[in-house]
Amino acid sequence: MEKAKLLYFYDPLCGWCFGFSPVIKKLEKDFQEQIDFEAISGGMVLGDRIKPLSEMKHYLQEAMPRLEEMTGVQFGKPYLEILEEGSLLLNSELPCIAMTVYKSMTNKSSIDFASALQSALYENGVNLNEIDNYQELVESFDLPWEVFRSKMEDSAYKEKTYQEFQIGQQMGIGGFPSVVLSIGKQGYLIARGYRPESEMKTVIEEILSKETADSK
Template sequence: MKLIYVYDALCGWCYGFSPVITEFHQNHEEELDFEVLSGGMITGSRIGPIGEVAGYISKAYKDVERATGVTFGQSFLEDILEEGSAVFTSIPPAIALTVFKQHQPGQAVAFAARLQKAIYYDGIEPVDYEAYGELAAEFGLEPSSFVAEMKQNENLQRAREEFRRASGFGVTGFPTVLLQHNGQTTVLARGYMPLPRLEAAYQQAME
């Protein structure tokens, strides 16, 4: 059995969902294989300065905080959102995840959550490759080697393949949680869901 968590590092609701999927992973890592896929929310013509969508994010982040209990950091709100020039793109954090999974696939859920905290709490810029190396170092990986791997074209292609796979599952929004069991793929969650509801959806799918 496999659980596939489709998220995007720049998805605010995925940031709110991080504590949920982290605890769900802790509860079920013995019985389920977990795979994390980046969905590619901000790619192509959507890539640009965060200032272009700051008006929307300034309202939406408060909804995420109220619904999920997570906190957006002042470093993000002031240095990134208010300042407005940071380029928002899903591609570098997706590459970081693909590189990380080649080394520590069992820690993918934790690394995805750390990526989101780095962006939405610590306030790193999504295009700051060196920052991803520092995050990898927290998991015991050598930072400069990690950054070098991120810059290899094959890992860009791996990230793009993840975007294609997510789309192939019919995922149109994030987070999405899928369960593969007995040759079938079941949607456990579309959008944010608190842990008790996710656990109930999982138990129902197993019946």
């Protein structure tokens, strides 16, 4: 059986993806010998969906306690402060471009970088619409900041990012987080929305076992 691949469709601005981050990181750690993991940017907030945080404030304030209770993550005080202030513009484009650039510069975990992007926003209140705000994050992954910055400003990486958005659209991904486990020509949608780690692990093990048996 050829090595399986897990596609994690996420968006840096997706709160439920922030909640799912510990799950997908644990799965990558547990299955790294059997499965290659890749985070795929979704482009959730683009075009006419771009809006100030204030327009989502009441919805988010209602959803956040349930999200924290279900997932165990905590929204940081800096994020709560920018949510209260409300002027931050919600726009997926630049953080998704950052993911494209990251994947062009290293073979290290894109799952870890996706998680770090979400932590920057939802724990530390970082404005992900400003390129210079990525320097600390990028350097924490031991990547040269000036090279990374130059690529983020290169229109070719914006184009590649929009091409990545189309992967999810072509596969019929309707929301985030979504997870597809691919083995050979067979794809399994194993999560649409948040799903606990124990359930995910059981499903993945069952699929791997079935595919191993079928390949004999």
